[in-house]
Amino acid sequence: MVILSAALLAVERIMPAGDVTIIQRDGRRIDHAPPPPEIARLRPDQVSASTRGIPKFLLVSAMVAVSAVVGRKVLRMRLD
Numbered sequence: 765m766v767i768l769s770a771a772l773l774a775v776e777r778i779m780p781a782g783d784v785t786i787i788q789r790d791g792r793r794i795d796h797a798p799p800p801p802e803i804a805r806l807r808p809d810q811v812s813a814s815t816r817g818i819p820k821f822l823l824v825s826a827m828v829a830v831s832a833v834v835g836r837k838v839l840r841m842r843l844d
Contacts, residue, residue, distance in 0.1 A: 765829055 765825075
C-alpha cells in the first residue's frame with residue numbers, strides 16, 4: 765500500500781499540473797502555458813470539482829487495508 769502511494773505521488777509530480785495546458789507550436793516544441801481565460805473560466809452551466817469524495821476514498825482504502833490484514837492473519841491461522 766505504501767509502495768502504491770509513493771508511486772502515485774511520483775507520477776503526480778512528473779505529470780503536468782491540472783491548471784497548465786501544453787500548447788504545441790509550429791516548431792514541434794512543447795511549451796507550458798496557463799490556459800487561455802475563455803477555457804479557464806467556468807460557464808454558468810458548469811460547477812467546479814468537488815473534494816467531497818476524498819474522505820470516502822480514504823475511508824474505503826483504510827477498510828480494504830484492514831480487511832486484507834485480517835484476511836491474511838485468518839488464512840495463516842488456518843494453514844498452521
